[in-house]
Amino acid sequence: MTPAATQYIENCTFDEIQVGDCARIARTLRPEDIHLFAAMSGDVNPTHVDVEFARSSQFREVVGHSMWGSTLISTVLGTEFPGPGTVYVSQGLNFWRPITIGDTVTITVTCREKFDHNSHIIFDCLAVNQDGLKVIDGTAEVLAPSEKIKRPRMHLPDVRINDRELRYRHLLSVSAGLSPIPIAVVHPCDRESLAGPIQAAQAGLVVPILVGPEAKIRATAEQNDLDLKGFRIVDVPHSHAAAEAAVALCRDGSAEALMKGSLHTDELMTEVIRGLRTGRRISHVFLADVPTYPHPLMITDAAIIIEPTLEDKVDIIKNAIELAHMLGLEQPKVAILSAVETVTSKIRSTIDAAALCKMADRGQIQGALLDGPLAFDNAVSLVAAKTKGILSAVAGNADILVVPDLESGNMVAKQLEYLADALMAGVVLGARVPIVLTSRADTAETRTASCAVVQLMAHRKREARA
Incomplete structure (x- = not known):
């Protein structure tokens, strides 16, 4: 196809198409194709989107949606052959084998039969992979266009797949395989600053020691349906005392990291500078x-x-x-x-x-x-x-x-x-220990990701001392 031809989309009319005429396209399945199809269709079958589940399935790997392959047949019929003006009437397909990431699928549609009385055409449809193995076959019946159409080809916007959950898991993976570390959480008296260490504990990153007014911490947990079972609470009257007590826990080795809760940064850092400073700025x-x-x-x-x-x-x-x-x-x-x-x-x-x-x-x-x-x-x-x-x-x-x-x-x-x-x-x-320092507006997700980083740092400090 010439560069000029790619600027337009043009059809073949019913009268122009002869029995035996065919057209084909080829596409390679990429991971983002699977994610985009799942997002568009709502089909989040773990066979397609859950790598861990897919490894235990009959295919042993993530596979594409079967209907992704069938949409390529629609692409040929609607844009190439017959092209613009084509109306689907019916389709019957058989799915022979999965399409895996990296497979190149070639779709061929071939005119099998024409009906002059209603301008319908039946096409044989075939999809094969890069090894020549049959993936899909079947038939499609369409109402073919009777008038010639040539239109400028529409340029679609770029689509980016932003898999936030995948990126979040990637951040957490920096400390994969490491044991949780004790971390002193300073004044966790609002939802996000309390949910963060709890979420990090559930992820196996830290063992939180909650330092602050116990009544206020428990009230925050109750209001936000957060479970404090198994967490140690160091009861102190206010945020200044919480910063002082948390730093003391780090100094005596009870905690290997520090985490800011719902208090001002300068309150915490004043105590850090006083009790945990090293020769490094x-x-x-x-x-x-x-x-x-x-x-x-x-x-x-x-x-x-x-x-x-x-x-x-x-x-x-x-x-x-x-x-x-x-x-x-x-x-x-x-x-x-x-x-x-x-x-x-x-x-x-x-x-x-x-x-x-x-x-x-x-x-x-x-x-x-x-x-x-x-x-x-x-x-x-x-x-x-x-x-x-x-x-x-x-x-x-x-x-x-x-x-x-x-x-x-x-x-x-x-x-x-x-x-x-x-x-x-x-x-x-x-400082003498790594410190999770986030904004009071930051989410529990951000605080948990930060815990993964300080968990790694704490383990590296252990190795350096050994």
């Missing part, structure tokens, strides 16, 4: 799973250090690199962000970026590839980087985004979460 990382980006993004620091100095940024980067190593990235790509990609004395973040890259060249920052200054688009888009002539192993494929200050970082993270449907996890690094 404490910083925060958002771990974002963005549907439109090929791998997770780390954004730092967007919650702790308001206006970081050059020395602060060194520790921010080192903290993030250590986390990236724990997550399995041997040499993460670190993009140091600014508004522009050139160094200028008018923008301090560009000077900092240049200094940080030189420090990496001299071995003061190790274990990663650094580049900067980079504007946001250059950091995450290869097209943008190439357009601006930036040659870099980091540009367009960053793993870690180091932001100029807390304001810009917080805006980047929240925009990804609320406008790009990113799944977020938030953790504090550089």
Whole structure:
């Protein structure tokens, strides 16, 4: 088919079609085809969408919906042969074998019989896979068009499959196979801050120690139908006391991680700095799973250090690199962000970026590839980087985004979460124990994902001490 022909859709009339004429198309089944068909039809048979179930089924793998193959017959009849103006009358099909992911199905429809009195045509329909094996056969009867139709081919919008549940399970998988860790939950006195650790406990990530006013915690659980059976509660009068008691649990080894509940960040961090500080500057990382980006993004620091100095940024980067190593990235790509990609004395973040890259060249920052200054688009888009002539192993494929200050970082993270449907996890690094630090508006899902990250960190700290 010529490029010009692809711009139009044209039919064959009843009079033009002869017995024995045929047309065919070929399509390859992709995972997103299965998900889209399931979403459109509502057919969530686990044979098609549940990998674990499918492994125990007769086919031993996920298979496509049988009707996905039959819709390809409709595609030929409605768009190619006879094409526009065709009206379905009836169809009878036999399904011989499953269509699995990666199978290429070739559909052939062949004119078998014509009826002059009503312009009906019966077509033989056949679908075979890439091995020539029959998948579907049968017949279709249609009312064929009597008038010639040629129309511009409609260009459909791109469709993206955003499987949030799958991405959520992927975030939780970072600590797969590890035993749950004791975590002190500070003042879990609203629904999300209490549901989060409970959900994380049910997922086998943590063993929560609930620290706060016991009566208030139990009332919150009762109001939201949350079961506190088996959870230890440390009763203290208010949020300040909860932060102090939770930090003490971490200091004496009763808890291996800390989790923020329904209290202000500065209340918690004041006690953390007083009781859990190390020689490293404490910083925060958002771990974002963005549907439109090929791998997770780390954004730092967007919650702790308001206006970081050059020395602060060194520790921010080192903290993030250590986390990236724990997550399995041997040499993460670190993009140091600014508004522009050139160094200028008018923008301090560009000077900092240049200094940080030189420090990496001299071995003061190790274990990663650094580049900067980079504007946001250059950091995450290869097209943008190439357009601006930036040659870099980091540009367009960053793993870690180091932001100029807390304001810009917080805006980047929240925009990804609320406008790009990113799944977020938030953790504090550089303290004696890892800390789940999320916004009071964050969901239980976000808090649970964050627990998976700190569970991994706690186990890595155990290994380092051994």
